Amino acid sequence: MTDALCHIVVDGNEVLELKLVRSPKDIESDETSFSSEMCHQVFGDNENIFGYTDLHIKLYYTAGSLQTYLGIEYTDKIEPSTYEGMKADDVEGALKKVLAPGYVTNLDNFVSLLAKDESFLPYGQLIHKFSLLPRHGGDKRQFEVYYSETSTPNFLSFHQRLQTFLLWYVDAASFIDVDDDQWTFFTVYEKYGVSEGGWRYATVAYATVYRYYAYPRHTRPRIAQVLTLPPFRKLGICAQLLQAIYSHYIPLPEVLDITVEDPSGEFQRIRDYVDAKNCETLPAFQPAKLLQGYSSEMANQACNKFKINKKQARRIYEILRLKNTNTSDKTAYLNYRLDVKNRLNAPFQKKKLEMQKLQKFLKPEEYAATINATGLSNTHSRLASEYIPLEQDYRRVIHRMEY
Known part of the structure; x- marks a missing residue:
């Protein structure tokens, strides 16, 4: 590409602005904006967008129901007649392929959807509550986790909007086949008070779990996708979400164990943390036994109590043994x-x-x-x-x- 055209080639991540909007004032606030980590799954491998001057893509979601606004702004766009037949990239066309139907392109329409969001309630069955302290002080924040299936009323249309976030934060992400009723969903919402009184809900994180069949009459749930939305990261929410998934499946007698599909390094560390905290309470994982080496007793207790598979149980043993090893003792x-x-x-x-x-x-x-x-x-x-x-x-x- 010639130097003359370089000024109309931009990095898609730099021009894409995302928001989770709770009130109209959030629309104008820079503090509520966040960026994508990747966009190659929408704009191509090089993540570039060609053909615009001062391009700005606004992708705003109402905080609860995730009703979506798409705004595309620019000061100039190349025309084939003046650029040797070259066309500007079809930005809306690329986004339309991945956004859920029903998004709006008029900001006034989005504000009206925002008003409806005040009455939004979570989908599914409440299975877990927890509270966390903000990183910079202040009152505790309240969160709730809800369990849904493909048959949960109105959930799938909501999930269609929620899953679009995967494209900006999970490499090689793919949308699941919701026609398969073995998929289950765990969604975290923040429950927050408003000045005029009452409570509202904001979408925070979610996970998808597939119930695999295990002979003869068992299941082996596999955690497939886990995503915490950027404004809610580094709070400990993913660990709470994982524990909620465990708490749902562990009591079910038909569940053999709970596995994870191709976990990222970050998620594996969260999984290790939750599993290690749980296994620390088991007799087989007490310090004296850890120092004697890995045993089938550890594998059995981890599986029976927490539905942890053998490979992960061995890993947890290694973590807890290191925790209880005096590394200043060269022999130990x-x-x-x-x-x-x-x-x-x-x-x-x-x-x-x-x-x-x-x-x-x-x-x-x-x-x-x-x-x-x-x-x-x-x-x-x-x-x-x-x-x-x-x-x-x-x-x-x-x-x-x-x-």
Whole structure:
């Protein structure tokens, strides 16, 4: 692209402004605005928008029901007749493909929707309440978690608006098939008072959970999508949401265990924190037993009490053992590191035994090349590269537990 055209190419994240609007004054306030973290799923891999001068995209949602306003402003737009046939990107067309039907493009219409939002009530069944202190002081904030299914009245149209946030904050996000009634939903709302009296609700976070079948008459719920909206992050809401999901499914006798689909690093740390806090209360995870090594008793108690699967139970053991290990004691700390590294190395040991069986059928150079390709020849450096970031993650979880 020539330098002459560079001024009409902008980063979509820089020109997109999002808001969760509670009252008309929020529309004009910069404090209520927040940005997207990505936009390639809407505007293309390079995240650029071409063809406009002073482009500004406003994507505003009423705080409760998430009724949507789309405003697209610019001072100039290129015309094919003056730019060698090149057309400006169709911004509204790209957004229309992902926004729920019914969005408005007139700000006065949006304000009228805002008035209706005053009577908004959460969808589904209330399953959990909690309160949190604001980061900068002030009164406690009240939150509620509601459980919904695809059959919950009016929920799916609300969810259609809510899921659009995934595109700005979750890489490779996809909208779920709501025709499948095995999907369940957990939504967090803030319950807040207003000056004229009464209560209102604002949408805060949500998670989707799919109930997988497990032979013969069981289910294995899998947490698929979890998103806390940007204005509500760093408050501890996601941990409360996860605990609410657990509290819903743990008592159900048909549930074998609760799993997570491809968790991000951040969500895995939250999961570790919640699971570690829970497992700390179990007899098998008390300090004296942790220092004796991982046991089937730990796996059984974690599953029976909290529906934690074996892989996650082992991880929680490692976190709690580190928490209870005196790392100033060189022997105790060495024993801990060796225990974790043996677990990390187990799949490679199995692979090495398989390769030894194969060795007699390969030429020496073929065997050496295969060993190098699988990483089996460099065990020490490989284990170090796996172990160091793992312990760093564990320490972050422990720090939060002690905070």
